[in-house]
Amino acid sequence: MVRRESAFLKLLTNALLAASLMLGGLIAFLFMDPQSEVNPYPPPTLPAISVLATPSDTPEPPAPGLEPTLAAVEPVLPVATPVPPAATEIPAATATPVVTEKFPYVLQAGTVGYTSQFTHPELACKWLGVAGSVFDAAGNPVSDLLVHVEGPDGFWMDDPTGNHAEYGASGFEVTLPRAPFDSRGQYRVILQDLMGRNLSAAVALDTFADCEKNLLLVNFSAAP
Numbered sequence: 186m187v188r189r190e191s192a193f194l195k196l197l198t199n200a201l202l203a204a205s206l207m208l209g210g211l212i213a214f215l216f217m218d219p220q221s222e223v224n225p226y227p228p229p230t231l232p233a234i235s236v237l238a239t240p241s242d243t244p245e246p247p248a249p250g251l252e253p254t255l256a257a258v259e260p261v262l263p264v265a266t267p268v269p270p271a272a273t274e275i276p277a278a279t280a281t282p283v284v285t286e287k288f289p290y291v292l293q294a295g296t297v298g299y300t301s302q303f304t305h306p307e308l309a310c311k312w313l314g315v316a317g318s319v320f321d322a323a324g325n326p327v328s329d330l331l332v333h334v335e336g337p338d339g340f341w342m343d344d345p346t347g348n349h350a351e352y353g354a355s356g357f358e359v360t361l362p363r364a365p366f367d368s369r370g371q372y373r374v375i376l377q378d379l380m381g382r383n384l385s386a387a388v389a390l391d392t393f394a395d396c397e398k399n400l401l402l403v404n405f406s407a408a409p
Contacts, residue, residue, distance in 0.1 A: 290319070290376050290385040293406040297390060299398035304351050304358065310396035313365050315374055315403055316358040319346045322407040326355030331379060334359040336372040343377075352402075361392070365399040368392045376405045 214221065219228050296317065305312050315334055319327045328347030335341040342359050349356040361372065369391050376385040385405055392401070 286386075287408070288376075288383065288385045289408055290405045291408045292385070292388050293320070293404035296402055296404045297388070298402040299393070299395075300400050300402065301397045302400040304349075310399060311364050312360065313363060313392060313399045314358055314360040315372070315390065315401045316349065316352050316356065317403040317405070318353040318357070319355045319376065320404070320406045322409070324406075326353055327407075328355050329379060330355075330384065331377040331381070332357040332359060333375045333377050333381075334361075334372060335375075336361070338362075340372075345379075365394050365396060366392060367394045374403055 221227075302308075302312050302314065304316075315332075317332075319330055319332075321327050326347070328345070330346045331343045332346060333341065333343050340362055344357040344359050346355040346357050349358040352358065359374075370389040372390040372392065373387040374390060375383055375387045377383055388403065390401055390403075392398075
């Protein structure tokens with residue numbers, strides 16, 4: 186009885202071992218080939234992967250016979266319309282009054298005069314100068330004014346009226362730096378007060394290379 190049970194258990198053990206080996210082999214086979222027909226639960230079939238076309242910067246050539254035809258278009262140039270110029274008003278010219286400065290003294294009528302000098306006889310013709318007198322509106326001599334003479338090369342000299350009685354009570358005299366010579370307007374004489382303010386307009390002087398004209402006589406009088 187004991188032998189029968191032992192043989193039965195041994196047979197059962199061998200059968201279970203063989204079944205385990207077969208089951209293990211089947212599992213290994215299905216693992217290696219899951220899509221096998223013997224697999225009762227095959228894995229689902231994955232859909233095919235679609236490959237999308239990559240956009241390209243290069244245009245594809247058109248199909249034969251479908252090439253586009255470009256019609257030549259002539260540009261239409263705009264026609265300029267002449268615009269007449271706007272009328273411009275020209276303002277009427279306005280006369281600008283000329284303002285002449287007025288001085289209290291003017292050049293006395295009849296001067297400038299010329300003569301040979303007589304106050305420096307020792308120099309004779311080697312002297313050249315300007316002399317004269319100043320008078321008020323009543324014809325009276327006026328002292329304590331300045332006679333200003335200026336010329337080329339920065340020359341200038343002042344002499345007060347009444348300083349040279351040879352030419353009268355208000356006489357003056359200014360010696361020029363050169364002996365008699367010809368010049369036109371190079372020297373000017375102006376009557377001023379003791380502060381150097383002009384009392385007359387400048388008078389242009391001409392000189393001559395003539396011993397009979399080496400003294401220029403210039404008189405000023407009060408303006409009327």
